[in-house]
Amino acid sequence: MPSPFPGMDPYLEGSEWGSVHVELSSEITRQLAPRLRPKYVARAMRRFVMDTPDNAAIAASDVYPDVGVAARHRAVREIVAGAPPTPVELPTVVPTRVPQVTIEIRDVANRKLVTAIEVLSPANKRGQGYGEYVEKRQKLLLSTTHLLEIDLLRAGRRVPMQKPLPVAPYFVFLSRAERRPLTEVWAIQLNMRLPIVPVPLLPGDAEVVLDLQAALSTLYDTLGYDLSVDYTCPPEAPLEGEMAAWADSQIRNWLAAHRELHPSSPLDLKT
Numbered sequence: 344m345p346s347p348f349p350g351m352d353p354y355l356e357g358s359e360w361g362s363v364h365v366e367l368s369s370e371i372t373r374q375l376a377p378r379l380r381p382k383y384v385a386r387a388m389r390r391f392v393m394d395t396p397d398n399a400a401i402a403a404s405d406v407y408p409d410v411g412v413a414a415r416h417r418a419v420r421e422i423v424a425g426a427p428p429t430p431v432e433l434p435t436v437v438p439t440r441v442p443q444v445t446i447e448i449r450d451v452a453n454r455k456l457v458t459a460i461e462v463l464s465p466a467n468k469r470g471q472g473y474g475e476y477v478e479k480r481q482k483l484l485l486s487t488t489h490l491l492e493i494d495l496l497r498a499g500r501r502v503p504m505q506k507p508l509p510v511a512p513y514f515v516f517l518s519r520a521e522r523r524p525l526t527e528v529w530a531i532q533l534n535m536r537l538p539i540v541p542v543p544l545l546p547g548d549a550e551v552v553l554d555l556q557a558a559l560s561t562l563y564d565t566l567g568y569d570l571s572v573d574y575t576c577p578p579e580a581p582l583e584g585e586m587a588a589w590a591d592s593q594i595r596n597w598l599a600a601h602r603e604l605h606p607s608s609p610l611d612l613k614t
Contacts, residue, residue, distance in 0.1 A: 349535070353512075356578065358579060359572060361442075366566060371462070379544075383449065385446060387445075387446050457544055460493070463493065465499060468496060469498075486520070508528065510530075517543075533586050
């Protein structure tokens with residue numbers, strides 16, 4: 344079945360995102376390749392970065408001072424020696440190698456990088472990974488390469504802008520080389536379809552279009568995310584307020600339709 348949502352599915356922002364990130368980048372590449380022929384090629388270039396979640400940071404309450412000063416007039420209690428401590432086993436935070444995919448559009452004649460398309464991942468939006476991504480981004484912005492950034496994650500830091508962004512859960516940013524620092528910004532609400540966005544090329548060549556909704560819907564249906572996502576539970580990346588209420592109604596309708604099509608399915612309507 345199609346996703347319960349007309350645009351971005353917030354349930355894909357959780358544990359499925361690693362798959363969605365890679366597959367969406369590949370689907371975008373497949374969608375663009377025939378439109379770019381014969382002068383350009385599109386390639387999904389994968390690299391790996393180290394990612395450590397932000398919630399691994401040490402909280403202030405976990406830090407003890409090197410020296411403690413007792414309050415004046417406080418009685419000093421006798422310290423009684425006890426048995427030595429025994430160890431407990433707790434998992435430590437280990438950085439994880441995660442794939443990052445950049446879609447590169449190059450001209451066939453000179454292999455020049457004309458346009459870079461980034462589908463942002465959690466590693467691009469938090470901790471050290473955010474700084475590394477911003478550094479890479481700045482290099483592109485100082486070049487003659489167009490930059491298209493697709494941010495379908497509500498959590499994490501947004502790309503730096505000179506003015507505040509509109510209030511929205513998802514964004515697409517297009518920085519054309521000839522119009523910098525001006526950037527085209529698509530602010531996408533949860534109840535909206537993902538936009539059809541232009542992909543600029545070399546001067547004198549007509550831009551091509553990228554249908555983001557078609558790309559996301561294709562991979563959702565092809566890979567069967569409706570079978571692996573549990574819509575009877577809240578999403579891993581929580582929704583709040585009006586978004587949560589609207590999403591709940593969408594899911595109720597989707598589950599009702601799913602039950603009609605698949606009477607033997609274990610999925611039940613949420614109460």
